[in-house]
Amino acid sequence: MREAGAMTEFDHSAGSLCLDFVATVRDWPERRIELLGTPAELTGWFEAEGLPAAAGGLTEQDLLDARALRAAVNDTTRSLIAGAPPATEDIRLINTIGRHPTPVFLLGPGGRTRAAVAEPDAAAALSVIARDAINLLAGPDLGRIRACDSDGCATLFYDRSPSGRRRWCSMRRCGEKAAAANYRRRVATRSRP
Template structure:
């Protein structure tokens, strides 16, 4: 387990739900730790949680059998992706060790695209299924950090969120991971402050 994240039994149930507001597969994977700045809630507590994440992320209809070592490898990749994303946002070079971790995961054979009823989907290879699923996450990270979308990496401005996301707005000045969620809460709070006569920060 990531030693810095909590798997305590008293984690609020809402904090164990997966978050897919980031706009990229690898950033949604980073979000499997909730409240990194405060509670650091581990959402991948068991191998079955990682298998469920693959399904809920829409990556696979049938997830691979995830082992405990496979879960540990996934958590290690997740933290490497998080550190690289933070470095990109801060205008710093990523750690060579973190890049090596992403590259190693991406080097595994990926999931297999197939046609089914005229619709494309991804399936597991005959062997090393959990490595293939993780490879797809790592390859998305390589594509994100080496492409033009890297310049659109943002951290949600809400002090109660701090989710990493890709700003796909045309002007590129989006402040929140979601205008409806964090943006709506921020606007409502600002309205309440104005009504109460409290100065804005």
């Protein structure tokens, strides 16, 4: 289990790195929640995912680049699962970012620590996400990428369950809500005269 950053409520339940990244913005009908509002929040997300962030901190431009990648992965994924052709510029952006060298980690003495070989930049962390998207979208499991079934949620997830029948982006956020609504409906039906 990965630990979430102390100051954030990032969750890592989307089933893949790139979809966890997409889930850092939630577009609900009634409100839009942006979890990556500042470069510091992006640093926090990188840390929560075990990705190195530049020691000097991230810039506004890094944040814009990250959001552009996030939008491209989101739009491309939704097009593909809808059976529609993805936008050429989105594919190009994912590929351009994925081409950047990714960070190199080495095991430390004793085998329980790891260190990045050289000072990585933001592009290196984004490259890891872009490559995850390339592997996921071009892989054999497109049918397991779905949008949450909950009313008005539609957060994307990759279904790793053995049955392949996962319906919710996260049990905590939508599964329990749906189960409670189901229960109330059943009780209401039963108590009707």
